[in-house]
Amino acid sequence: MEEEEEEEEEMQYPECPVCLQVYNNETTIPRVLSCGHSACQTCLPQLPQRFPNIIRCPSCNQLVHYPNNHGGSSSLPKNIDLLSFISQQQQHQQNPQNPNPQYPNSSEKSVKQLSQGHEFLPKFWSEEFYTIWKDWVLEIDSIEIEMIGVGDGDDHDPHISLLRGRKDGEIVSLLYVGSAVLNDSVFDFSYVVRIMQFLYQLNGSLRDELCLILRSLKLRFRVCKVYGLWMNSENGSVFLVCEMLNSDLKEKLSEWRNRIVCENGNEVIRDGKQRKELNWGMPGFAVVGMELCEALASLHADGLVSGCLALSCFHFDGFGRVFVNSNEVLVLGRRIRKWVREFAASGCQRSEETERIMDDIIKIQPTVNLELLFSLLHKEGVALDFGSSECSVGYFSDVWSLGCILVSFLDGGGLNHEYFYQLIPQIGEKTCDEFLGLYTDWVERVNLLLENLLGPDYVALHQILCRCLEYDPGNRPLVTDVWKCIRDLLVRPQDDILGSLDTGGSLKNMIHCISLGHMCDMPTENDREFQNQNDHNLEGSGVAIGFQQDGDGKNEKNLVEGLRIGKFECVDLMGHADCISGLAVGGGFLFSSSFDKTVNVWSLQDCSHVQSFKGHEHRVMGVVFVDAAEPLCVSGDSGGGIFVWGVGASLQQDPLKSWYEQKDWRYSGIHALAVSGTEHIYTGSGDKSVKAWSLQDYTLVCTMNGHKSVVSSLVVCDGVLYSGSWDGTIRLWSINDHSPLTVLGDDTPGNLTSVLSLSVYHHTLAAAYENGCVKLWRNDMLSRSIETQSGAIFALDIKEEWLFMGGWNKTVDVKELSGNELHVDSRSVGSVACNSVVTAVLYWEGKLFIGLADTSVKVYSYRS
Structure with missing residues (x-):
């Protein structure tokens, strides 16, 4: 009896996810959105509306229709079942109380689940550490070294002499601080990350003294200005840059x-x-x-x-x-x-x-x-x-x-x-x-x-x-x-x-x-040994390596740190005869599609080749995995062919189902694939349309029109289908009824540049363009454009706060994303050099998969 009374006292009534007030039939009336979630009638009109008649559900973050011009929230149906449940529970208690609701436990649970998630990159330093030091890091091209030996005597020793350089045409002096020496490895950390890692690995007292000098002397009267820290990217030498007068x-x-x-x-x-x-x-x-x-x-x-x-x-x-x-x-x-x-x-x-x-x-x-x-x-x-x-x-x-x-x-x-x-x-x-x-x-x-x-x-x-x-x-x-x-x-x-x-x-x-x-009293000799010792110490402590815990609580070292220190495995998957066009993971397998008209299946355990799906008569343009009771692999080709393959205990030699979309001689087949749970397959076609196909009977459910050119990329997230096109726009469609939600991008003729790849993680959307630009949207608002100036970006992938992108420059670049609900900041972390043009990128549970135009797939993973 006592336990039942405690349960009744601890019961939390359903409440609005916006104002956190318990629902009632007077002031906080629950109204049902098209996604199935509810919010109170008073809060719904106050939610941000980025586009006409569309809001984001405060519970699931999906874009849903909102009848702004037809009565607003009052025209939405009441959640009668929710009100009835609250009324019954209140009547059940002999001494009803007016509870003061707290934040729902579900949010705490989600935070806990996120904390157990796998992160791609190591947390070498805290965000607070980065905030303290980031403004002291000078741009890589801001300093031009002119001559050696500004100081008198000992000019042969770089540790106790000055370099002379220029910053924006102004003469400056450069004092050697140390070397950001990194072992030769596949992963090349960015300029800023190398300096940050160098600072993080400095002796604590030395770092504190450096911070004191920077802060104290930056704008001090009668003291030459201290600009910050600069690294010579050729040899990793880090310098303190100071104003030098006449x-x-x-x-x-x-x-x-x-x-x-x-x-x-x-x-x-x-x-x-x-x-x-x-x-x-x-x-x-x-x-x-x-x-x-x-x-x-x-x-x-x-x-x-x-x-x-x-x-x-x-x-x-x-x-x-x-x-x-x-x-x-x-x-x-x-x-x-x-x-x-x-x-x-x-x-x-x-x-x-x-x-x-x-x-x-x-x-x-x-x-x-x-x-x-x-x-x-x-x-x-x-x-x-x-x-x-x-x-x-x-x-x-x-x-x-x-x-x-x-x-x-x-x-x-x-x-x-x-x-x-x-x-x-x-x-x-x-x-x-x-x-x-x-x-x-x-x-x-x-x-x-x-x-x-x-x-x-x-x-x-x-x-x-x-x-x-x-x-x-x-x-x-x-x-x-x-x-x-x-x-x-x-x-x-x-x-x-x-x-x-x-x-x-x-x-x-x-x-x-x-x-x-x-x-x-800096170490003037064996700087490399000094740096390597720091690396060893940090590795032993588990700080720089970034130990993460997966869902089973097992420690898993980080892939990128393995790339940096040379503790990684790189496997080349050779089996295709033409350019790799897509990658997908599921059921213990890696699926790779290619222009050679096949889909290869690889084991995720030992990267061995398991089987080749053959049957396409045209280039295979994409591949997706369907995590159903009976797992499936779906592939689409440039001739409009869609093939469904069984992925069970034993892989099927022949497709379970294959069909062709309606052909039009003016356009070229399928260019993109996406899947929504176990309900629909979506195809982006050369006929400018997006088609939804049922996974139950493989029939055409509907055709979504609106693009003015080839639909080149598709992705599904949080109940929204995103489609990118060569017309330079990204369209959003509701998964519930396949109705159009909004359009992102500018399709005016003078600004047209083709969208080549899309990736979404919750409320952040990344789009890669033919001109080498990558645009980031946060909550459907354009937040940042990254100009790579290195050719087209053919593939990208977002995982939590990390963005991976590769293309014409034969490199996979890694960037870290941060910010708030409306703004995204990005900073370069590093890159992985490849021998060929990058055509597909996928990260999955500690492994980085890179598809290349030279017919190979590279798999990077940490080696313990």
Whole structure:
């Protein structure tokens, strides 16, 4: 009794699929549509009407007639049985309740069933991952590489140098990120998918850092624009593309010093006259110095710290404004990492090798602060006794580098770099106090240099530059303090209306040092082995391979991933003597029709040839399978012949039935076949008609006219028959009464292009045209046109969100479809190259069947 009461309480009354309200005889009256489903009288008029007097059933998604001009929903019959059932159930309960209906359980069930369905392509990444990265992928033809070796030194090593290219005529720099290396395989992934797969397989920390750099620096003030990622499709190298301005600071420094410095031989005159000419050049220094501070502050605004800088890291635009180039910063960081690695490997002791390393790094003239140097040496396992493990690289580390650059600007680029770097080999020889003494001696040398250059007129500038070079980061000034001091050279403090503003803003607590990050510690050797290892790891985890569960709960690996990594079987089915015209699957067999007037039957288990159906006297144009109590195979030929073959435990040698449609000498027979359950066979003919034949007695049921040329393709889905024609249109017919529903496409003479193939999956329709265009409709609204520009598309197939199409270009292209109810997005996933023109394409339960003009059928499947 308790169980019965619980069942009564849990009962959900029939409700409208649109408003989810329980039906009644007053406000939510159920009206019956021609497909047999019901919806309430109030909701039906509010459903979208794409075409006159036609709506889609909200339950089965079929196109059905709606009497819009004859009373609307009120003219449709009431569902009396449904109302009676609800009334009886309510009377049966002793305490009737007014239920608050929920979403029907059937929808949950359908979702569960879909989740167990077989998908063709692996989900290498989530949709969220693709959404994050897709806008950073540059078009394949957007970059043109000009020359190698934009950066100084190490130009022979592509990992620590820059390429120079052009983007829409603008000069850009390209920084190597890694290689999207794929094993040689039959399946060729598209450009975007290869980059996405490369990003997905990157080390998580490296990928996060790359994302941080892209997001932070794209539109940051005083930072060269970062455009995104581009891949060289020839070798798979992926690059970070960054704006590259006219000239760098090193060139400007040389020009500036040539104007204001008098030289006598190799020595700079340092007297009153020299100071006077330096005073004349001070405004130029002040302007550039302020913009250097602004560029560095802009970098810090997003929590980014360079760690080391060089004159080459700063560029000038056409207006003379200074910008920091993130690609140059990364290149410099990679060179410093390489140098420190070699230095640590030498034992940090003076030797010919360390001297060579020192000479190489002095040529670049980087400003490497001690915090970064100690941190890098510590990462290389060098044990130091003066705080190497406790030093942290932060904003004040960049202030040290800024101070060195400003002093170099004043001194013409000298700054005793050689003397400073002579201190570094002594890190492994001196104690902390001894090394600190040597460093203090170097700072004193810089102090004397500034005193001689600036004299008593620029005491404040002298002091703040010396503070920038303090050993203790806590004693260094903020970048904004340096900016304000330099600004005082141009504007007197009492006249500076901006002097009270906080131009620095707030600094973020989270700091990321570029020179210590993964982007500067990329694998520079054996990239292919690195990529293959990632592939292996992903395969073991089941992520990239895309394990799917079929209806029986068994794990089945994905075909396309098998094609990519070489784990696939390709069987060539040879048996026809002419072009393949159609493919069908059913009853454990593959059926292939051909212009050689035969239909071959192949086993789906071992791809062996089982039998040939012979009897046609003309080219067989198509073949379909009928899944009935007694399975059937139906084929049609260009002479109008229709043959029905038995497909049972033993295949029949002779057709069960054959007949010919009415012949007309002006037209050529049957061009397309389709089947609707076990009720009708549909033929598309050269006489411009679509005919329906009964599967019960094989008689002609009706003829559907409307096309103006050959009906070239037929397909049935959700109670609608779609017919494509050489007249460029697609007509929709109701399966229930074979009445016309609507027409898709433009049949005007100037826009005519023949429809060659159709495929439908639920509410998405794809049509292939003779001019190489593929059009996609979603809910009968044209949503997207794909221009292939590679010749006619003869065959296509849609399975869930995947579109396969092949034709004149001898390739089967795979595209992924996404979007909403009205809009379809498509993106190329990859392609399978064939040796001949593709004339038929079919995907079925993990196998891809490709019919070719060279008489063969290729079958691709995953090999475990």
